[in-house]
Amino acid sequence: MATLTQPQSAEQLAAVCKTIRRHIINMVGAAKSGHPGGSLSAVELLVSLYFGGQLKHDPKNPEWKDRDRFILSKGHACPVLYAVMAEAGYCPVDKLNTLRQLGSIYQGHPDRRFLPSLEASTGSLGQGLSVALGMGFAARLDKSPSRAYVVLGDGEIQEGQIWEAAMFGAYHKLDNVCAIVDYNKIQLDGWVKDIMGLEPLGDKWRAFGWHVVEFDGHDLAKVDAAFNEARNTKGKPTCLLAHTVKGKGVSFMENNPKWHGVAPNADEIAAALKELA
Amino acid sequence: MTQTKFELKMGGATRAAFGKALVELGRENSNVVVCDADLSKSTNTAGFAKEFPERFFSCGIAEANMVAIGAGLASAGKVAFVSSFSCFVLNKGFEQLRVTAAYPQVPIKVVGTHSGISIGEDGPSQMSIEDIALACSLPGFAVIDPADEVSMKSLVKSAAALPGSVFIRAGRANAPVIYGAEHTFEIGKAIGLTAGNDLTIIAHGLLVAEALRTSMALGAEGVGVRVIDMHTIKPLDEAAIAKAARETGAILVAEEHLVDGGLGVRVAQSVTKSHPCLMDYVGIQNTYAESGSPEAVLDKYGLVARDVTAAARRLLARKRG
Numbered sequence: 059m060a061t062l063t064q065p066q067s068a069e070q071l072a073a074v075c076k077t078i079r080r081h082i083i084n085m086v087g088a089a090k091s092g093h094p095g096g097s098l099s100a101v102e103l104l105v106s107l108y109f110g111g112q113l114k115h116d117p118k119n120p121e122w123k124d125r126d127r128f129i130l131s132k133g134h135a136c137p138v139l140y141a142v143m144a145e146a147g148y149c150p151v152d153k154l155n156t157l158r159q160l161g162s163i164y165q166g167h168p169d170r171r172f173l174p175s176l177e178a179s180t181g182s183l184g185q186g187l188s189v190a191l192g193m194g195f196a197a198r199l200d201k202s203p204s205r206a207y208v209v210l211g212d213g214e215i216q217e218g219q220i221w222e223a224a225m226f227g228a229y230h231k232l233d234n235v236c237a238i239v240d241y242n243k244i245q246l247d248g249w250v251k252d253i254m255g256l257e258p259l260g261d262k263w264r265a266f267g268w269h270v271v272e273f274d275g276h277d278l279a280k281v282d283a284a285f286n287e288a289r290n291t292k293g294k295p296t297c298l299l300a301h302t303v304k305g306k307g308v309s310f311m312e313n314n315p316k317w318h319g320v321a322p323n324a325d326e327i328a329a330a331l332k333e334l335a
Numbered sequence: 336m337t338q339t340k341f342e343l344k345m346g347g348a349t350r351a352a353f354g355k356a357l358v359e360l361g362r363e364n365s366n367v368v369v370c371d372a373d374l375s376k377s378t379n380t381a382g383f384a385k386e387f388p389e390r391f392f393s394c395g396i397a398e399a400n401m402v403a404i405g406a407g408l409a410s411a412g413k414v415a416f417v418s419s420f421s422c423f424v425l426n427k428g429f430e431q432l433r434v435t436a437a438y439p440q441v442p443i444k445v446v447g448t449h450s451g452i453s454i455g456e457d458g459p460s461q462m463s464i465e466d467i468a469l470a471c472s473l474p475g476f477a478v479i480d481p482a483d484e485v486s487m488k489s490l491v492k493s494a495a496a497l498p499g500s501v502f503i504r505a506g507r508a509n510a511p512v513i514y515g516a517e518h519t520f521e522i523g524k525a526i527g528l529t530a531g532n533d534l535t536i537i538a539h540g541l542l543v544a545e546a547l548r549t550s551m552a553l554g555a556e557g558v559g560v561r562v563i564d565m566h567t568i569k570p571l572d573e574a575a576i577a578k579a580a581r582e583t584g585a586i587l588v589a590e591e592h593l594v595d596g597g598l599g600v601r602v603a604q605s606v607t608k609s610h611p612c613l614m615d616y617v618g619i620q621n622t623y624a625e626s627g628s629p630e631a632v633l634d635k636y637g638l639v640a641r642d643v644t645a646a647a648r649r650l651l652a653r654k655r656g
Contacts, residue, residue, distance in 0.1 A: 123412075127411075169438075169439075170439050170440075171438075171439065171440060177410065178410065178435070178439060179434065179435075179438055179439035180434075181434070182430060182433075182434045185399075185403045185430075185431055185434055185435055188399075188400045188402075188403030188404050188406075188407065188431070188435075189403050189404075189406055189407035189410065189435055190407060191404055191407060192403065192404040192405060192406060192407020192408040192409075192410070192411070192415075193407040193408070193410060193411045194407075195368075195392060195404070195407070195408060196368075196407070196408050196410075196411030196412065196413050197411065199368070199389065199390065199413070200411075206407075218399075219397075219399045219400055219403070219431075222395070222397035222399060222400035223400050223403075223404075225395060225397070226394060226395065226397070226400055226404065229395075230392070
């Protein structure tokens with residue numbers, strides 16, 4: 059499943075998405091804790107990056123200076139990142155089920171001390187966009203083609219630092235940075251609209267000076283097109299508002315706030331895997 | 336360099352020395368970058384910004400974002416300095432220092448200026464009296480408070496070369512010059528300024544000069560005071576502390592910081608492991624200060640030589656029993 063030079067076909071990408079979803083269910087199930095809902099909603103976004111040719115990276119050379127950077131700012135969704143990185147060849151697939159165990163490289167939130175190919179340690183919300191902008195600035199100074207991608211949670215962007223970073227990115231015209239909001243409409247306590255509504259969200263990012271693309275975050279062709287549009291947008295950074303479904307792919311988890319941070323039991327694992335067969 | 340007489344001629348502020356060191360670093364190393372939060376004229380990063388505009392990042396009044404931007408630059412291989420007033424970068428950026436720098440072991444160079452209460456007129460909202468405590472609580476960080484412009488310039492350069500993260504504390508007010516231009520400094524290595532076996536005064540920053548004044552005053556009475564400039568508060572020079580405890584039996588710590596969580600606490604912790612001895616502390620006592628000239632504020636809150644000398648006399652009396 060090489061990535062750098064061989065973008066996968068649509069059918070292959072859809073199959074990878076299913077594999078990733080099965081890993082997520084198995085990992086969180088084995089750990090008996092974790093965050094399945096927000097991991098499942100971001101699958102197509104990460105698969106398009108890592109397997110669809112969007113992210114310029116080389117698992118055999120994770121230190122490659124001109125690689126694109128990826129930061130999962132909503133660090134609690136690390137099961138999707140670990141599964142994608144493992145399938146891409148950064149780390150072992152057969153250890154995914156050690157998620158959250160003492161000494162595991164798959165820590166409860168991304169921890170680059172344990173998994174050095176991670177670009178950032180995250181988990182405290184609101185900080186990944188700033189780090190990505192710093193990386194984007196370094197790339198500009200180095201005249202490197204490297205781009206920085208950062209996936210944000212919708213609840214996460216209630217953090218004030220996100221908007222400090224949004225101002226910074228637009229003011230400095232960091233068009234090599236792409237923020238992706240996994241807009242699944244649910245946060246821990248319930249629906250985003252009932253806790254601290256974000257709408258009109260596209261207008262907010264536009265008002266901050268970002269190019270905005272809104273699309274169905276589960277439609278791989280649209281995800282691919284959005285990343286292309288981001289790359290081709292010059293003079294300003296791009297924010298992709300990916301409309302997604304929390305728990306996507308497992309019927310009983312979809313659009314149910316319960317599955318933000320609860321692990322499936324044995325019966326639920328079996329039922330989920332059947333749907334993802 | 337132990338000696339008995341110090342002229343303590345007034346020099347520049349340590350923040351100005353920081354600014355000069357940054358410009359020199361910028362010339363020596365094209366990898367050095369600087370972030371500032373709308374205070375570059377005050378922090379003195381403006382000189383760097385003028386000479387290297389492409390390597391200077393104006394972050395606006397948004398310290399949390401600035402710290403994480405710095406961490407991103409450092410992650411990508413830059414020697415990243417982030418600077419603001421000490422109280423703003425440490426308090427508003429603390430969570431970011433913790434999560435984007437300390438915990439992932441990303442080396443960032445944080446310089447907080449206008450520290451302590453000697454900022455004076457601007458008052459407590461701009462004063463930083465807890466920055467040492469906060470910075471020392473970040474695993475892996477070195478914490479440095481140079482006493483004068485000579486040591487500041489040298490230690491900023493050492494900090495840039497250090498593989499890890501650093502917090503450097505700088506002052507707004509002019510500071511007396513203690514060191515000759517040729518003096519060398521090493522992060523983590525305390526400097527014994529005077530010899531003496533009756534009492535040790537360990538100080539950092541502005542209080543080093545006050546400790547020297549006390550040493551000279553008591554020396555005239557035949558009391559031997561050993562003054563140690565503990566410019567690096569973390570990692571602590573525990574060998575120098577143990578030696579002072581053994582040889583003088585009494586240690587007074589003087590600092591422009593809350594007594595809670597400052598150098599005094601760290602020295603006390605150290606001597607309990609090596610050679611417990613009599614101790615006392617000169618610092619800010621469980622309060623915030625107020626507006627006034629730097630001299631008046633330092634005087635009112637007990638941070639001048641008079642206070643150090645009085646505390647030293649009390650400690651000497653305890654020692655004599």
